[in-house]
Amino acid sequence: MSSVYPWIRPRRTRELPAEQRELLRKACRLEWATLILIAATSIMMYVVMGGSKAMQTALVEDVLSLLAPAAFLVAARFQRRPVDQEYLNGHTRAFDITFFIAAVALTGVGLAVVIDAVHTLITASHPVITTVAIGDRAVWQGWLMIGGLLISVIPPVVLGRMKLKIAPRIALKTLHADADTNKADWMTALAGVLGIVGIGFGLWWADSAAALFIACSILKDGVTNLRSAVRDMHDAYPQVVDGSSDDPLVAQLHRAVLALDFVAEAQLRFHEEGNRLSGVVFVSTADDCLTLEQVERVVSACREVSWRVDQVTVTVSGLRAKIARQ
Known part of the structure; x- marks a missing residue:
């Protein structure tokens, strides 16, 4: 193929x-x-x-x-x-x-x-x-x-x-x-x-x-x-293995992203794939821009939280969203 x-x-x-x-x-x-x-x-x-x-x-x-x-x-x-x-x-x-x-x-x-x-x-x-x-x-x-x-x-x-x-x-x-x-x-x-x-x-x-x-x-x-x-x-919100409650890992990822110095606000949309989590991180910054280095920092911050985090897509939230290339 x-x-x-x-x-x-x-x-x-x-x-x-x-x-x-x-x-x-x-x-x-x-x-x-x-x-x-x-x-x-x-x-x-x-x-x-x-x-x-x-x-x-x-x-x-x-x-x-x-x-x-x-x-x-x-x-x-x-x-x-x-x-x-x-x-x-x-x-x-x-x-x-x-x-x-x-x-x-x-x-x-x-x-x-x-x-x-x-x-x-x-x-x-x-x-x-x-x-x-x-x-x-x-x-x-x-x-x-x-x-x-x-x-x-x-x-x-x-x-x-x-x-x-x-x-x-x-x-x-x-x-x-x-x-x-x-x-x-x-x-x-x-x-x-x-x-x-x-x-x-x-x-x-x-x-x-x-x-x-x-x-x-x-x-x-x-x-x-x-x-x-x-x-x-159906890619519903992740849950713990026994289905009794929501998976706390998503909240941990949110805190890790907010801890970055250039992030003003953040929203996440993650789903389960087997025993992994993949998803999108929407980031708000002061100038509505993200450099490639900042994107990599967001991805690294998420993956450092847990081995379960697989694919992470980072984008800017807001009407004036754009990516600054360096």
């Missing part, structure tokens, strides 16, 4: 600092561990699940929880690719795209599982848990199901806590969303245990109620992640 459009200039992206590169590699190792361990526990649950609706729904959530780590690993692979004449802005949005795809899939399946759980409650379908022969003894299959669910709690608890520690340090919402999904995994496993215990006490509806609780958890995760993904795709 470079021979067809020789006048195109690809974007120059900043390389991650050494600490963040190592954290990203650690995050990839955690995601590989998640794929392996959750897949293993899913197979175990499939073998022992029997007729419990709650356990079947918990199995669906475990399988769905493989989407987020798989999407993360795909995005990490794409992000490492260099800028070229086709992808002029690089692959900084790889995490945003895979995050969106995983959120859509999770929301769609969550909605389907909720409908199925409600139908089961309405039709009053009674689950049946039989006995199995182990050696010369007959054992209620519910004990095996409870054991399988309790074992399935361990990997998401451990891995989720480790991901929550890393996600803010590399500013990746995909990783934080995966940690939230891990939290939902172990919570739904415990709900499944209560459903099976309810069956043991003759409460047929306990299993379906637990299944509905799990299904609502799946749908909630999907909708929350989908909303966050859509915000990022």
Whole structure:
């Protein structure tokens, strides 16, 4: 493509600092561990699940929880690719795209599982848990199901806590969303245990109620992640990784620009690109002029605030705006 459009200039992206590169590699190792361990526990649950609706729904959530780590690993692979004449802005949005795809899939399946759980409650379908022969003894299959669910709690608890520690340090919402999904995994496993215990006490509806609780958890995760993904795709105001508040980095950038001696006022318009922030700085000066040296000082001031700041465009605000060339 470079021979067809020789006048195109690809974007120059900043390389991650050494600490963040190592954290990203650690995050990839955690995601590989998640794929392996959750897949293993899913197979175990499939073998022992029997007729419990709650356990079947918990199995669906475990399988769905493989989407987020798989999407993360795909995005990490794409992000490492260099800028070229086709992808002029690089692959900084790889995490945003895979995050969106995983959120859509999770929301769609969550909605389907909720409908199925409600139908089961309405039709009053009674689950049946039989006995199995182990050696010369007959054992209620519910004990095996409870054991399988309790074992399935361990990997998401451990891995989720480790991901929550890393996600803010590399500013990746995909990783934080995966940690939230891990939290939902172990919570739904415990709900499944209560459903099976309810069956043991003759409460047929306990299993379906637990299944509905799990299904609502799946749908909630999907909708929350989908909303966050859509915000990022629309270049909305940056937020922290858990989406609970606005990203304080933008305010820090504003203070850094105002600290420059030639800046009278400043306004910023930044958006997220993966774990990076890029945007425009509108500067007001005494004479409505900016020298090239001053532009470079504004860019440097922003980039010194955080490794997350990537592309910064500086312009003069005001009706008499102009650039003085030196």
